[in-house]
Amino acid sequence: MKKRGKGIGATFYGTGYGNGFPDVSNCEVELNCQGKIVVYTGATEVGQGAKTVLSQIAAEVMGVDLDSIVLVCEDTCCTPDAGTAAASRQTYNTGNGVRLACIKLKEMIKKVEENHKRVKGLPDEILTMKEIYEASRAQAIILKARDSFTACTSTMDEENGQGSPYWPYTFSCYAVEVEVDTETGRIEVLNAYCAQDVGKAINPVLIEGQIEGGFAMGMSWTLYEDLNLNQGIIKNNNFSKYIIPTSMDMPDICSIIVEDEESTGPYGAKGIGEPVMLAAMPAILNAIHDAVGIRVTKLPASPDYIVKKIQELDKSNLIERK
Amino acid sequence: MTKNLNTIGKSEKRVDAKDKVMGKALYPGDIYMDNMVYGYTVRSTIPCGEIRVDKSQAQKHPGVLYIFTADDIIGNNHHGVIIKDQEVFCKKKVRRIGEPIAFVVARSYEAAKEAAKMISIEFKEFTGVFDPREAMKDDASKVHKGKDNLIFHYKLRDGNIEEGFMNSDIIVENNYETSMVEHSFLQPEAGVAYVDEKGSVNLIVATQYPHYDREEIAQALNLPQESIRIITSAVGGAFGGREDITLQIHLALASYKLKRPVKTIYSREESFIAHSKRHPFYMHYKTGAKKDGTLMAMEAEIIGDAGAHASWAINILRKAGVHATGPYLIPNVKVDCYAVYTNNPYTGAMRGFGAAQVPMAYEQQIDEIANRLNINPIDFRLKNCFRIGSKTATGQIIEGSIPLGKLIKIAAEKIGYNISTGVSI
Numbered sequence: 001m002k003k004r005g006k007g008i009g010a011t012f013y014g015t016g017y018g019n020g021f022p023d024v025s026n027c028e029v030e031l032n033c034q035g036k037i038v039v040y041t042g043a044t045e046v047g048q049g050a051k052t053v054l055s056q057i058a059a060e061v062m063g064v065d066l067d068s069i070v071l072v073c074e075d076t077c078c079t080p081d082a083g084t085a086a087a088s089r090q091t092y093n094t095g096n097g098v099r100l101a102c103i104k105l106k107e108m109i110k111k112v113e114e115n116h117k118r119v120k121g122l123p124d125e126i127l128t129m130k131e132i133y134e135a136s137r138a139q140a141i142i143l144k145a146r147d148s149f150t151a152c153t154s155t156m157d158e159e160n161g162q163g164s165p166y167w168p169y170t171f172s173c174y175a176v177e178v179e180v181d182t183e184t185g186r187i188e189v190l191n192a193y194c195a196q197d198v199g200k201a202i203n204p205v206l207i208e209g210q211i212e213g214g215f216a217m218g219m220s221w222t223l224y225e226d227l228n229l230n231q232g233i234i235k236n237n238n239f240s241k242y243i244i245p246t247s248m249d250m251p252d253i254c255s256i257i258v259e260d261e262e263s264t265g266p267y268g269a270k271g272i273g274e275p276v277m278l279a280a281m282p283a284i285l286n287a288i289h290d291a292v293g294i295r296v297t298k299l300p301a302s303p304d305y306i307v308k309k310i311q312e313l314d315k316s317n318l319i320e321r322k
Numbered sequence: 323m324t325k326n327l328n329t330i331g332k333s334e335k336r337v338d339a340k341d342k343v344m345g346k347a348l349y350p351g352d353i354y355m356d357n358m359v360y361g362y363t364v365r366s367t368i369p370c371g372e373i374r375v376d377k378s379q380a381q382k383h384p385g386v387l388y389i390f391t392a393d394d395i396i397g398n399n400h401h402g403v404i405i406k407d408q409e410v411f412c413k414k415k416v417r418r419i420g421e422p423i424a425f426v427v428a429r430s431y432e433a434a435k436e437a438a439k440m441i442s443i444e445f446k447e448f449t450g451v452f453d454p455r456e457a458m459k460d461d462a463s464k465v466h467k468g469k470d471n472l473i474f475h476y477k478l479r480d481g482n483i484e485e486g487f488m489n490s491d492i493i494v495e496n497n498y499e500t501s502m503v504e505h506s507f508l509q510p511e512a513g514v515a516y517v518d519e520k521g522s523v524n525l526i527v528a529t530q531y532p533h534y535d536r537e538e539i540a541q542a543l544n545l546p547q548e549s550i551r552i553i554t555s556a557v558g559g560a561f562g563g564r565e566d567i568t569l570q571i572h573l574a575l576a577s578y579k580l581k582r583p584v585k586t587i588y589s590r591e592e593s594f595i596a597h598s599k600r601h602p603f604y605m606h607y608k609t610g611a612k613k614d615g616t617l618m619a620m621e622a623e624i625i626g627d628a629g630a631h632a633s634w635a636i637n638i639l640r641k642a643g644v645h646a647t648g649p650y651l652i653p654n655v656k657v658d659c660y661a662v663y664t665n666n667p668y669t670g671a672m673r674g675f676g677a678a679q680v681p682m683a684y685e686q687q688i689d690e691i692a693n694r695l696n697i698n699p700i701d702f703r704l705k706n707c708f709r710i711g712s713k714t715a716t717g718q719i720i721e722g723s724i725p726l727g728k729l730i731k732i733a734a735e736k737i738g739y740n741i742s743t744g745v746s747i
Binding site: 045052196 | 331334336337418450496497500502503506529533550555558562564565591640665673674677678681684685686689707725728729733738
């Protein structure tokens with residue numbers, strides 16, 4: 001028999017290294033001879049969209065088109081340390097670093113521009129970035145600024161764990177509907193509604209991509225993935241044996257981006273890279289319970305496991321009735 | 323603040339999209355250099371034991387340039403993000419399957435692989451420990467010689483736990499186990515190292531943290547950091563699996579010694595045993611509430627399997643403890659988290675980092691209590707969830723952006739739950 005159920009999962013996630021660990025992102029930014037803004041920062045693009053988001057932040061502060069930003073993040077020779085691409089910290093932490101460095105550069109540019117206009121006696125002249133660069137050469141000023149951002153975190157007490165380890169926290173609440181085949185134990189996720197706190201969406205489509213990928217990862221962990229680990233040996237060591245979902249396994253995912261600006265974030269943004277995978281698992285597990293009355297207490301919720309749990313439940317119900 | 327924005331809030335095309343779609347993005351596996359040679363890693367095939375390595379026969383293979391082992395490390399043979407408990411090459415003891423023992427560099431990848439088979443490794447196998455609950459016991463065999471298997475214990479105490487349960491009308495108690503999983507990024511590890519005209523070691527690699535890689539390479543090669551340059555290639559997914567060192571030091575060392583570009587690419591099977599996994603958690607949860615749906619107390623014991631190396635275990639189990647209550651106000655809390663060495667594959671950073679495992683327990687506990695009290699699970703959550711000015715179990719007052727109540731209402735409405743009471747958020 002096929003039975004359907006609904007479930008919900010609400011989660012929170014403290015972004016950043018946490019527990020007082022110095023969480024620093026450095027950034028350098030300069031105006032080059034072509035009139036482009038070159039941003040140097042060691043934040044790795046791992047597919048999460050760091051390059052795009054950091055470029056958007058720089059473009060916004062500088063008041064230029066996205067095409068006028070050159071973001072260099074790939075080389076330890078010329079990029080200052082921006083920490084690891086982890087802890088959902090690049091948009092928030094390095095985003096703030098980029099923003100602060102750009103604010104400094106903008107001030108420098110303003111001074112060069114004013115100086116130039118004063119000397120030329122042309123107060124209403126509008127200069128292009130390329131002309132500003134040339135003016136800075138004439139004034140013997142190097143238009144390069146550097147700044148850094150450090151996240152707010154404190155060390156917790158060793159005895160009672162009290163303290164303020166992370167900031168900010170990102171929240172999620174995902175709801176799903178599942179269908180459980182009680183004969184085979186196969187579970188299909190039919191619908192998913194993912195309400196995601198983002199602070200401020202710097203790039204909505206990139207966030208939707210993260211939500212869909214995060215949901216897939218959470219669902220995969222819950223239902224499919226099994227290393228078949230025994231005595232330290234991973235038996236399922238490739239993708240013919242280690243099962244992850246294909247697009248055919250995925251439900252339609254409805255992403256709901258909820259904006260509630262975080263005052264310490266760049267333009268109000270928070271990190272979302274990890275938060276987007278947290279709520280899928282509990283939502284699915286609660287939906288399974290709603291459908292067939294079993295509590296999944298061991299992952300993965302594989303067909304074998306589900307069938308066994310349903311049989312156990314039937315047996316105990318039978319005993320109760322007697 | 324967000325008025326009149328030009329680009330923020332717009333779904334701009336990814337700046338790296340075109341190169342990736344057109345196949346132009348350069349991944350380390352795509353790189354070819356003149357005079358380049360190839361490396362292959364020889365790894366432990368047992369989870370616990372001692373080794374004796376004889377490379378003399380393999381060294382005679384006509385394609386082989388050199389075989390690197392622990393004896394060739396000039397600087398520090400140990401690395402690790404927090405605790406330096408991973409060896410660049412195992413010297414005597416092996417603690418897990420997949421630990422690197424040697425790096426064979428040859429004129430072709432095939433020759434390197436062939437020569438690797440000619441290395442004689444005498445394995446003396448010991449009984450390992452594979453369950454962290456067993457490994458915590460005093461009489462368990464030690465994964466690292468002279469070191470306790472218990473890496474870390476995080477204690478969280480808030481309120482009075484006994485009173486909290488005493489004042490609860492209902493108590494739900496359960497065990498939960500999460501599984502060890504793989505990051506499943508698309509691009510297996512690969513890299514190319516070369517020495518430039520200034521004598522600096524350059525490494526092109528897909529990594530999450532180039533500056534950390536540089537530091538570890540500098541220490542292993544006993545070189546100043548200025549002599550090491552990491553060039554981050556395009557990265558085919560990471561999810562935490564590229565935070566620890568895998569091939570970085572091997573490649574840097576080989577190119578530095580041989581003064582030739584050295585490349586390696588892991589197969590999928592090798593990638594599975596080369597990088598970290600997600601910590602499996604063994605969780606015991608006890609949650610108490612009043613009949614009216616007020617959460618009163620929560621006690622949790624969480625044991626995380628770190629496998630053979632600590633990696634981020636301390637930070638992950640700490641994060642698990644901080645997030646153990648879920649986003650709910652619970653006045654009386656007692657949490658104990660343990661990170662424990664075993665001879666399993668090592669675990670480390672993975673998307674969610676300890677805060678991903680605990681929702682299995684806390685969210686099912688919440689649901690179960692709501693069920694037994696016959697309260698709508700949405701109302702129950704709305705009644706207890708964090709809001710502006712809430713105090714977390716670690717005593718942190720959260721002010722600012724806390725839209726959880728709104729999220730719960732939206733998700734519930736979309737899936738078709740009725741919210742029966744008018745709980746204000």
